[in-house]
Amino acid sequence: MLELSWSGNTPDGAEAKGTIKIPELEAESEGDFEFEITVEEEDDSKRPIKEVVRTHLIPLLKEQFKKLGSDMVETHSKDVKIESSQLGPATPPRAVTPIEPAQIHTSTPPRSVTPNSDTVKSSSQTIVNTTNISEVVELQTSADQVYETLLDPGRVAAWTRSRPDIFRHIGSAFSLFEGNVTGTLLELVQNEKIVQTWRLKSWPEGHFSTVTIKFEQASDFTRVHITQEGVPIGEVDAVRRNWQSYYWNPIKSVFGFGALI
Template sequence: MSNMSNWKNVNNWHWTSKNCLNWAKEYLKEQSANLIAEDNGICVQINDLTECSGDAELNQRKGKLIPIIDLNLELTWSGNTSDDNEAKGTIKIPELDSGSEGDFDFEITVEEENDSKRPIKEVVRTHLIPLLKEQFKNLGNDMVETHSKDVKIESSQLGPATPPRAVTPIEPSQIHTASTPPRPATPTTSNSDTVKSSAQKIINTTNISEVVELQTSADQIYETLLDPGRVAAWTRSRPDIFRHVGSVFSLFDGNVTGTMVELVQNEKIVQTWRLKTWPEGHFSTVTIKFEQASDFTRVHINQEGVPIGEVDAVRNNWQSYYWNPIKNVFGYGSISSSSSIPLKSKNKSSKPRKNRRGSGEKKNSNSSGGGVGSSVFAVAIVLTAIVLGYVFLSRSSTT
């Protein structure tokens, strides 16, 4: 294997990292080499791994090893039929990540595709791709096993955490020019309960407030929300983000966009913020404040100007697409959370969970708890008694 880029970074909160990208290239190349599949006289095989780009890192956070994988792959393949028809092409895997667990999206291309080559392509899809998935599913575990000695620091060697650094506000003179000039900032909307879009349409809005407690320092959370490399890890996509007031950011493939309004290092982030499906031109304002405690950080989130119909989706997606991935990827854990917040709109968020009565438990309408069934039964008894009484009295009067 070729020499790999290797670096270790140990900070006051015991974060260590190792770049394993070159190792991942060699690993995937070796795992895919000469994979062969056959079906109905058609034989196909993987020829080479021609592209492997993205991120492959092994991190340790307070003794927990965390593989961060987000790779873009391209492989070449060839195949032939029993009557000497030949085909070749590529398999593109745009996102092989830590959570793939042997499953990923792919695209198969065929050079000069025609009717005679399509059966060969189908064997690639139905027989060769499953072999690739089986070979790649252990990438994360094998990376941990191979490189854990280079990253692992025994708890006895960690020592106590150093108190967090003093908060230093960012002055305008300290802001450096981004490598790519930021796009013009989008105007911030009003924070009142009703605002008007550029089309003068009235949008009823409300505010959302939340508190999340994470087991790390304020400076680490600040970096996690602004550093492009870290943002890519927890969003599992390539972000467009700059650490400069006035710059425009884009997350989750453009589903979330906004502008940096205020940055106070390790203390506060203020952004305009919108979902792609919100009314055109409408932005909310998100204020994130960091409160450093002895061994954790309390994160206060306040979002002003959320369209009323989007409140539930925004709350749920803050939790699902921001805080849960951050905790899982970086091992920050969670002490408590006052509720939850954003990514997909209400129309595109996951389906609401149904109420559950317990594992495998079925609803019983005749339970002794006095539900609707028991009430109907009691009424029936009373009516029967009345009818019988009437019949009895009628017979007595005739005699």
């Protein structure tokens, strides 16, 4: 959600001020934005200026917001082109070049790798031995901002530096980094949890892991708990580097959600 403040004067010279809230601001919107106009201490004398905001200021905002998605994607897509060889190296692992020369701060205890006794068959009948991984990341912002950053197409375009295919609907498929990361949204609990299938392009055909992301709101930051089930053995290091280098580091850098350590 985006919130703007405005101020002005009524016809009799009295000062008036308020806010304009835009609940959904997405890169792929075609101008169909919802605006909530409020006036502080609203009464009959201030209603004319509220109408001025509605009839004059709102159309100007619509024109600017219609350009937001394409401008954001164009700006950030010039910076980095991520090749498939950088995102998901096959065994033996190859080094992944991070977007920013930094490491992400995770909370203690260290992230764990949990052996999974099961094996998984992909659609091509290849038997995939898998394991589970987990980590905790701290971001200096609220839980609702992290939730929006992972789902809003405009924000995703900014931190992936490419045009994403992502829709905020359960059962919808998503594609990031020009198809190098794909999956399906399975569960959405606003500001609390995201569950999705997730795979790298280099994985055995038809094999998906399951990623659960939970948001824990602290006093002035948010703990993001990530659990990933069904990661192919031998891909664990590559997957960890991908989360750090292509998700959390860019999100911190683009939106200022914490210092890169």
